[in-house]
Amino acid sequence: xxxxxxxxxxxxxxxxxxxxxxxxxxxxxxxxxxxxxxxxxxxxxxxxxxxxxxxxxxxxxxxxxxxxxxxxxxxxxxxxxxxxxxxxxxxxxxxxxxxxxxxxxxxxxxxxxxxxxxxxxxxxxxxxxxxxxxxxxxxxxxxxxxxxxxxxxxxxxxxxxxxxxxxxxxxxxxxxxxxxxxxxxxxxxxxxxxxxxxxxxxxxxxxxxxxxxxxxxxxxxxxxxxxxxxxxxxxxxxxxxxxxxxxxxxxxxxxxxxxx
Numbered sequence: 001x002x003x004x005x006x007x008x009x010x011x012x013x014x015x016x017x018x019x020x021x022x023x024x025x026x027x028x029x030x031x032x033x034x035x036x037x038x039x040x041x042x043x044x045x046x047x048x049x050x051x052x053x054x055x056x057x058x059x060x061x062x063x064x065x066x067x068x069x070x071x072x073x074x075x076x077x078x079x080x081x082x083x084x085x086x087x088x089x090x091x092x093x094x095x096x097x098x099x100x101x102x103x104x105x106x107x108x109x110x111x112x113x114x115x116x117x118x119x120x121x122x123x124x125x126x127x128x129x130x131x132x133x134x135x136x137x138x139x140x141x142x143x144x145x146x147x148x149x150x151x152x153x154x155x156x157x158x159x160x161x162x163x164x165x166x167x168x169x170x171x172x173x174x175x176x177x178x179x180x181x182x183x184x185x186x187x188x189x190x191x192x193x194x195x196x197x198x199x200x201x202x203x204x205x206x207x208x209x210x211x212x213x214x215x216x217x218x219x220x221x222x223x224x225x226x227x228x229x230x231x232x233x234x235x236x237x238x239x240x241x242x243x244x245x246x247x248x249x250x251x252x253x254x255x256x257x258x259x260x
Contacts, residue, residue, distance in 0.1 A: 003032070003092050012065065019046045020056040021065055025090060032090030034073045035066075039085070057088075064094055082167065168215040171208035177201070181222035189226045196229045204228045 004018075004025040012018050023042050028035035039050045039057075046053070060066045069089035078084045179193070186193045204225050208214055216224065 003090065012063075014056070014059070016046075016048055016052060017056045017059050017063075019048065020053055021060055021090075024057075024060075024066060024088060028088075028090050032092040033069055034087060035069075035090065036074050036085040036087040057086075061088075064091055066090055166217055168217050168220070170212045170215050171205055171221070173205070173209060175205055175221070177222050177225055178218045181219040182225070185219075185222045185226040189230055191226065191230065196225070200229050200232055201225065203232075 004022045007018070007021075009018075012021070020042055023037065023045050024035045025032070027037045037045075039053045042048070042053045043050045048056070057066070061068070066088045069087045071084070071087050074084040074087050075081075182193050182196075186196075208224075
C-alpha cells in the first residue's frame with residue numbers, strides 16, 4: 001500500500017482511480033500480486049458505485065498500474081467460475097525510483113571487470129557470499145503465506161456474498177431466505193414474514209434439499225417458500241392439501257396443484 005500512496009498526483013491524478021488502486025493494494029500480497037477483491041467489496045470500502053469501480057479498474061489496467069495476474073489463485077479457493085473476481089497484480093515497477101547503478105568493475109566484490117575480453121581480474125578470494133534469501137527469510141515468507149491465505153479466505157467469503165442475485169442454485173442445508181425478497185413476496189401473498197414459523201421453513205428446506213436438480217434464484221426460493229407456507233396454512237385450515245411425498249415434479253408445478 002505504501003507504493004500506491006507514494007504515487008505522485010502528476011502520474012495518477014484521478015481521485016476515484018487512486019482510491020480504487022489503494023484498495024487493491026490493501027489486498028495484494030507482499031510483492032503486489034494476487035489481489036482479487038470483488039467490485040462489491042471495493043464499492044463498500046471506497047463509497048464508489050460498482051459500475052464506477054469496474055470502470056476505474058479498466059482505466060488502471062489500460063494505464064499500466066495493474067495487470068491480470070494468476071487466475072488460478074482465485075480458482076484454488078473458489079470452485080465456481082462465475083463467483084471468481086479477476087485476480088490482479090500491481091505493477092510495482094511503474095513509478096518506482098530507479099535502483100542506483102555502478103559501472104562494471106567498480107565494485108571489487110562483484111568479480112566483474114570493464115575489460116572487453118571479459119576476464120575477471122579483480123575477483124577476490126574469500127569475498128562475502130551473497131545472502132541465501134530462501135533461508136534467511138523462510139520465517140517471513142511462511143508468515144506472509146499465512147496472511148495471504150487468510151486474505152484469500154476472506155475474499156472467498158466476500159465473493160460468495162457478492163454472488164450475482166440472478167444466479168440459480170440448488171437448496172442447501174444452511175440456506176436462509178433473503179429478507180428483501182421474503183418481505184416482497186409476503187406482501188404480494190398478503191402474509192407477514194413473521195407469520196412463517198421455523199418449522200415450515202425447515203420442512204420447505206428439507207423437501208428441496210432432497211431435490212438437488214431443482215434450482216432457483218434467491219427471489220425464486222423466497223417465492224416458493226411463501227407459496228409453501230400459504231398451502232401449509234390452508235392445509236391446517238382443512239381447505240387444501242399441502243405438498244408431500246406424492247409430488248413427483250421438481251419444477252414449480254406443485255404450486256399449482258389442486259386438492260384431490
